Structures are given as C-alpha cells and as structure tokens.
Amino acid sequence: MKDNIIIFLLACMGGFLFFTIHSPLPWTLGPLVITLLWKTLRKKSVYWPRPIRNTGLIFLGYAMGSPFTIQVGHQILGQLPGMLMATFATMTISLLVGWFTSRRTGVGIINGLIGSVPGGLSQMAVICEEIDGADVAVVTLMQITRVLTVVFIVPMLAIYGLSNNSTPIPLFAANAPLNYAAFLPFVVVCILSPQLAKLLKVPTPYLMGPTLGTISLIIGGYDAPHLPQYLTALAQIAIGIRMGADITFDGLKNWKSIVLYTFGGVLLVITMSLGVDYALTKFYSISFLTAFISTAPGGITEMGLTAMTVHADVSLVVAYQLFRLLSMLILGIPVIRWWLMRRAVRNVVETNI
Template identity: 30%
Template sequence: MPFPTRTIALWAALIAASALLGFGLKLAQFPAALLLGPMVAAIVFGVRGAPLRMPKPAFQAAQAMIGCMVAHAITAEITKTLIADGPLILLVVGVTVLAGALVGLILTRLRVLPGTTAAWGSSPGGAAAMVAMAEEYGSDPRLVAFMQYVRVAAVVLSASLVARLLTDSATAGPPPAAAEAATFLPVLVTLAVAAVGAGVALWLRLAAGALIGPMLLGAALHATGVASISLPLPILELAYATIGWYVGLRFTRETLRATLHALPGILVATLAVILLCAGWALGLTHLLAIDFLTAFLATSPGGLDSVAIIAVGSKVDVSFVLAVQTLRLFVVLITGPLLAKWIARAVPQEPA
C-alpha cells in the first residue's frame, strides 16, 4: 500500500529539516550532530501532530549498526579497564542505578505519576527495554516512554553541549568504524554480523537485543582478529538519523497533554539525575587518570547507543565510556523489574 501524498511530503519536510539542523550543528562542531539534528526536528514534528512513526524494524536495524560501531571500539583494553578499575566502575554503576530508583520512589510517593510508572520511567538507560517491560508489568507505557525519552533527549543535549565545550574539534576523529577505508568485504562481513547478531538476540528475546547482539558478536570477532568491523560513513549517519527520528517522534501532543501536570516533576527529576551523575564524574577525575568529559559520558544516564555516538565523535577514552555504559545497561536490565516491584511495595496503595 503506497504512502499517501501528505505522508510523503511530511517525511520530505522532516528529512529536509533534519539535514538543515544536522548540518548547522555539524558546522558548530557539535558531536553527534546527525543524531541531535534529526531528534530535535522530529520532536517538533511529533508535538505538532505529524502522523509519522519510525518503523520498529528500521529502528532495530539502526541499533544493529550502532552495535557494530560499538563493537569496533570494544577491544582488549575494555577488558583491562574492567579488571583494573572493576570495583570503582561497579560503584559508579550502582550509584547511577540507585539514583534512578530513588527518583522513581520519590515521584511515586508524591503521586506525580501513577503506580510504578515512575519506577520504570526513571531507570537510567535501556529506554526501549524499560518501556517494553513496563507494559508487561501493567504500567502505562506512554508515560514510561515520555519519562525515558525526556531523559534521553536531555542527556543527548547536555552531553553534546559539554562535549562541544570541552572537545578540541580539530583533534576529534571520525567514528572508529568509519576511520578505516570501508572496503567491500569488511562491510559485507559487518552487515552479516549485524543481521545474525540482531536476529539471534531478538529470537532469544533479549532486551535491547538489536543493539546487544551485534555488539557482543562483533566485539568477539573484532577483538580476536577473526573479522574486521567496518561501516561506510553514510550508513552510520543514516543510523544516527534513524535513532534521532525514533526518539523524537515519540514526543506527541497527546502524550504531552496527558503528562502535562507531571512535566515539572519529570524535568526536575531528570536534571537531578544528570547533575548527580556529573558530580560523580567530577569525583572520578580525582580517583582515576581520566578527563572530565570521559567521566561525564561514562556516567551519563542516557542510552548506550546515543552516548556511544557522542563518545566516538569526541576526544575521550572510548573504552572506559563503553565499559561503564555497557555494564550499566546489563545491570539496569537485570535490576529494573526488581526495583520497580520494590518501589510498588514500598509505596502505600490508594484504597479502591
């Protein structure tokens, strides 16, 4: 069934606006400009009621590409980082997860959001997985998505701004998967890794499987030298834009209207988590030989895919950032249901 003419026109307008914003941010030397531009444009279109949705298979394909990009950066150095600084990294991850749980508990006790919605919505990372699991456990997925993607948008904006202010753009390199000449065979192998990794992970019903599957499979093959991970820059840029559109178009007028009374609390909670993580990042610079931007990106409570895009476009210790973010994603996926149940039990239920 062909797209209606209006839908085609809206997509063309969104693509044009995204290109304009992305190009402008790139000229301003913002990291992840081609993620940030499409996301901002999509938020505007979504809130204004444009009947556009990014198909989930397209979003999963984009996640698979980002998984391969992350896999290219995951080397033996990440293992060394986890071994050398494991206890401290676990502490950082634990503090971030507990901060999200505390915010969820406070919002739930204050009845800013109904039931355990705040518990799922405040989990730091794994936005798509938290939305899916929240629906299975009876929470309102729209409100959870709203909280999660407000935080993702805030983290992307703040992390991009901090990276722009602290990064010497003249020394920031291209994404590692695009740094090599993208020859035909490595690209074909990479696309096969993306398809197989995502397919198996989704078949196993792993949370965030489209991202985690290619990342784990690609990292194992790349780090051991069995295969070379390589992606042309246009494919990566399309993946960036797709993720930006998927996130941005979730901000609809209806969702905003339904959660308007909760917006101040959500924004305060989001800012509080970001500032808390920034404080921990500052503390890490005194405990480890890392710069503030590396620590800030490592502790940022955003999605792994979004933070990875920003990290590889900035002058940071990508191995450390990805080690912390990857570990936290797994911790969040494991502890999310447990924390939500704990918050539900800790908050007195309203009488029927």
C-alpha cells in the same frame, strides 16, 4: 513511501542545519527536532519503518564495537568495582528523584519510580505494562523527557565544557578506500547477531548484537575496518527520525509539571554523578571526560555517539552503559517490582484492618 522520502529529506536538512550551528550530535538531534516540528505542524503522526531504524542501529553497533582491543578488555575487567559503584549511585539517586517527582506531581509512586529508572526507553515502556497500577503514557513521557534531557545536555557539556577535541560527524567526508574483503566477516556477524541477541533477550538487540559480535571478532584476531562517516551519519538520521516519530504528549493533562520535575531530576542526577566521575578518575587511569559520559543516565546509543564525537574511550563508555542497563533490567526492576507488590499487599491488609 512518499511521506517517508519527504521526512527523510527534511531530516537530512535538519541534520545539516544542526551541523552548521555546531550542535552536539547534529545528525541525531536535527532529524529528531525536524520530525517533531513536522508532525506538530501537520497535526498528523509520522510513520517511520522500524526496520530502517534497526538498520541504523546495526551500523552504529559496528561503529561502537570496532574500537575495542584486548587491552581495553583487560581494562574493563579491572574496572568492575567502579562499574558497580557508578551503577549503584546512579540507580539510587534516580529512584529518589522518582519518589520526589511522584509526590510533587501526583503521578503515583509506581510511575515515579519506573519513569525515573535510567534504563532503555522501550524496555521501561514494556516493563510498566507488566506492573499493576503503572501508566504507560506517564512512564513513557518521563522516560522521553529523561532521554531528551541527557541527549541535549550531556553532549553539550562534553563537547563544549570538558573537551577540546570534538569532531562533528559530517554526512560526506573523504575516506580511505574500503577493504571489502576485511569487512565481509563483520557484515555477516552484524546481520546475524541481532537475531541471536533477540533469542537471548539482550536489551536493544539491533545495537548490542553487532557491538558484541564485532568485539568477538576482534578478540578472535580480526581487524575492524573504519566505517565511512557518511554511513554513520545516515544511521543517526534514521534513528533520530524514529525518536521524533515516537514522541507524543496526547492524553496527559499535567504533562507540563511531569516534564518540569523530570527535567530537574535528571539535572540533579547528572550533577551528582560528577562526584562519582571524580572518584573513577582517582581509582582508574581514565579521563574525566570518559568517566562523565560513562556514568551519564542516558542510553547506550546516545552516549556511544557522544563518546565517538569527543574522542573519548568508546569501548569503556559502552561497557559502563551496558553494565548499568543490564543491572537495572536483571536486578533493579525485579527488586522494584517486588517492593511495589509488597507495598500493595501491605496497603490492602491495612485497609481491611
């Protein structure tokens, strides 16, 4: 408990420091960096309870679902072709980058492909345990590098390159008086929905459960009250600490080359996605900023927060990110697994001949 309090206080200081220097996502990146530095200096791992992180995800899930409207729902249905195009383009480029990385670093084609898939970090780590020949440490390192690259670069470009309307989220800010009666239905749904999402095997249930649950209530006619900014900031702190605590480079001799090629690959994916973003702005009435964040190869949490910061269309960003993640988990990973198994069988046959 004492260590948890210390790391929390340090994380708050890190978030405030990053906020002071106008860093993108200061209340996520500040705690993440401080946690990494703290455990590196102490040469000791940091324990941060998963339930605290999950509570932070619940608050962010509500914050991401609350901007949804019926009009946004119609807009999403009308953009399914665009979601398919963006998902196919991102997946194809990412897999090509993974193949190239495997050739240059010697990590193997299996690790290269799974490590480059733009899915959830935790989901990819679990999936690689189910595939023969996959190295959990390598895949996790590649996924962490991908996530950190996107978390730092995409918000930086979105805030300082594509937006003139960014508002870093402070820890404490003036808010209108809370309407607790209006919040009550959403509180109940946000508490129960993660359990239902887990039963349905929805990715990132503590985030997507409240997001989808909040959207369902809005569709049902309820108005979602604005979440106080200090709660959003504290939720980000809880998530940032956990991200920093989970990162480790132990046991990988060639980790530098893996990180280098993965970093370069992610930059290539982000750069090439700009063409897809331009096409989306031509086909649909969305801003280039929203399209850019929607197609970025990051996670739903990080890209949702970025959209909130720059006042992009949060619901549309979450929809695109969720569509890509589900497509990868439901279709992409099974296809990759089938191809790898077929390739392994063919190699065995050729060896016996």
